[in-house]
Amino acid sequence: MVIRRLPARLHPAGMSRVEHLSKAEHWLRELATAEPFHPEFELLARVAEKSADAVDREIVETHAADCANCRAELQDLRAYVRSSQGARQVWPRLLAWAAGAMIAIAALWFVDRADRPGDSLKALQIPKLAMSLAANERQLRGGERTLRDVGPLSPVGAMVLDDRPVFQWSGVRNGKYRVEIFDEAFHPVAASPELLTTSWTPPHALPGGRTYLWQITAVIAGETFTVPQPPAPEARFHVIDRRQALAIDALERNERPSLGLGVAYAEAGALAEAQREFSALVAANREAERARTYLATVQAHAP
Amino acid sequence: MHALPDPLGEADEVIRRSLMKRRGMFEPDDFDDLRSEVMLRLVRRLEDREAEPIASFPDYVAIVAFHVVDDYVRKRYPDRARLANRIRFTLTRDDRFALWEIGRELVAGLPAWEGRRAIPFSGGMAVDHTDIPGSLLGIFRESGGPLGLHAIVSLFWKPGRPVAAPAPAPAPQMDRTNVGEKLWKEIRDLPLRQRIALLLHLRDDSGESALVHLGVGRDEIAATLGMPDAELAAIWEALPLDDNRIAARLEATRQQVINLRKCARERLARRIARW
Numbered sequence: 001m002v003i004r005r006l007p008a009r010l011h012p013a014g015m016s017r018v019e020h021l022s023k024a025e026h027w028l029r030e031l032a033t034a035e036p037f038h039p040e041f042e043l044l045a046r047v048a049e050k051s052a053d054a055v056d057r058e059i060v061e062t063h064a065a066d067c068a069n070c071r072a073e074l075q076d077l078r079a080y081v082r083s084s085q086g087a088r089q090v091w092p093r094l095l096a097w098a099a100g101a102m103i104a105i106a107a108l109w110f111v112d113r114a115d116r117p118g119d120s121l122k123a124l125q126i127p128k129l130a131m132s133l134a135a136n137e138r139q140l141r142g143g144e145r146t147l148r149d150v151g152p153l154s155p156v157g158a159m160v161l162d163d164r165p166v167f168q169w170s171g172v173r174n175g176k177y178r179v180e181i182f183d184e185a186f187h188p189v190a191a192s193p194e195l196l197t198t199s200w201t202p203p204h205a206l207p208g209g210r211t212y213l214w215q216i217t218a219v220i221a222g223e224t225f226t227v228p229q230p231p232a233p234e235a236r237f238h239v240i241d242r243r244q245a246l247a248i249d250a251l252e253r254n255e256r257p258s259l260g261l262g263v264a265y266a267e268a269g270a271l272a273e274a275q276r277e278f279s280a281l282v283a284a285n286r287e288a289e290r291a292r293t294y295l296a297t298v299q300a301h302a303p
Numbered sequence: 304m305h306a307l308p309d310p311l312g313e314a315d316e317v318i319r320r321s322l323m324k325r326r327g328m329f330e331p332d333d334f335d336d337l338r339s340e341v342m343l344r345l346v347r348r349l350e351d352r353e354a355e356p357i358a359s360f361p362d363y364v365a366i367v368a369f370h371v372v373d374d375y376v377r378k379r380y381p382d383r384a385r386l387a388n389r390i391r392f393t394l395t396r397d398d399r400f401a402l403w404e405i406g407r408e409l410v411a412g413l414p415a416w417e418g419r420r421a422i423p424f425s426g427g428m429a430v431d432h433t434d435i436p437g438s439l440l441g442i443f444r445e446s447g448g449p450l451g452l453h454a455i456v457s458l459f460w461k462p463g464r465p466v467a468a469p470a471p472a473p474a475p476q477m478d479r480t481n482v483g484e485k486l487w488k489e490i491r492d493l494p495l496r497q498r499i500a501l502l503l504h505l506r507d508d509s510g511e512s513a514l515v516h517l518g519v520g521r522d523e524i525a526a527t528l529g530m531p532d533a534e535l536a537a538i539w540e541a542l543p544l545d546d547n548r549i550a551a552r553l554e555a556t557r558q559q560v561i562n563l564r565k566c567a568r569e570r571l572a573r574r575i576a577r578w
Binding site for chain 2: 036037038039042043044048049055056058059063066069072073077080081149153168169170171172175193194195196199201203205221
């Protein structure tokens, strides 16, 4: 690249090219002495167990490409996750086989719900609960759910497949947080210990087929407060019934993306996952017309 | 020895206390090196104009001290760091265990103990690296109460030969030729999200956007940010953007934006070191 003459609007008044380079060099020196960054354990663990989102994966994987220690730790943790999962799968194998048969039947039902080329397009049956959660979220979005930069981000207004969803919230550096989860009757279900991070995964599975509310108690600069708090809207989500989640899990192991899986997501209420699957089909130009139609239906109901 | 300028003078005692809490994790001879490293990071942090304000300086100092020790362990005892990850993974993913934080220290035990302080424990029972959950159950049965995570790792880990401390890196002798061009090339080689998190937040000494100092036209900056020039023009006067606004553009959390930027800065630092 050749440094070319800058448009006048990019020049602060009276600053020469030499001064620009001097600024760049100063910045370089700052970079060269920057505090090392290594992904914290929870981030590494989520990538190792494949529960991290695309952003977190990018952070960890690009860093690991350059950092031999973190690369070795990630590889080791991945190996441990695989061996742990293998060990967990050994003893209840008989139960797993029985369950597997039931799941396969359920999965076949979902596949059958998906349209095949030549069939007329079947209407998606999105659960009313997913629509009402999403509609409620749309109506309430913009309400004052955030206080002093702290507010719930996810899961909010959605039906989720994971019975141990990753709770994420906006926060500030040096803040301390505690997450509490309640059922719809406001009975406490789970609570985190004091956290310095802005995400947390509950150690125990939340029972499926239920709707939950959650809130964050933050301690920032000595002040304690809870968000969201009335009159702000509650942060609600629903954990999808375990049998449906298992059936989807079986479909996820097949070739991706797939129309059947997209339909399964949508009809279980997992609208974000359904959008992702249909979008991937459109991008891959596979059953794109049907996927586009379904995508539009899901987008119309998503928060 | 000259007195350290405030607030670093106040930090010294916190550093000593924080390092002493983790004294089992490093060679006693390395104490002064670690203390110096914490100080160095604090100085850099205080000089970093892009960094967020520090809410509680003593808390921040303690966290930096812990990070310095963690980085030391990773470099000198990589097998201990990997073992600690495995144990921590088990403690956070297996329903039979719980891990919580008390006063910046991680404490682990059975779920029924959650929130309690760690008890002193010096058990020397045999542990099986191939059965971490089983070994943890045995340890907690023996201890009868929660233990600090580092104490638990120490029960599993038998110190081997530390990896030799790397020789101090010479001060970077930067090749001054074509600095702007080389920097811009490295930035363009970053993944898109990292470019966005870095460039939209970039600020100079006065707090204004530092994009003007990169020596390239706005259209090229826009292309590097993966956006039309008109879109960059629309936000140009509002630059630098705060993390919440960048997070909204990336559909990410604020913490992810901070991590993307840290990752980008460190990647650039590694590349620059090779110039």
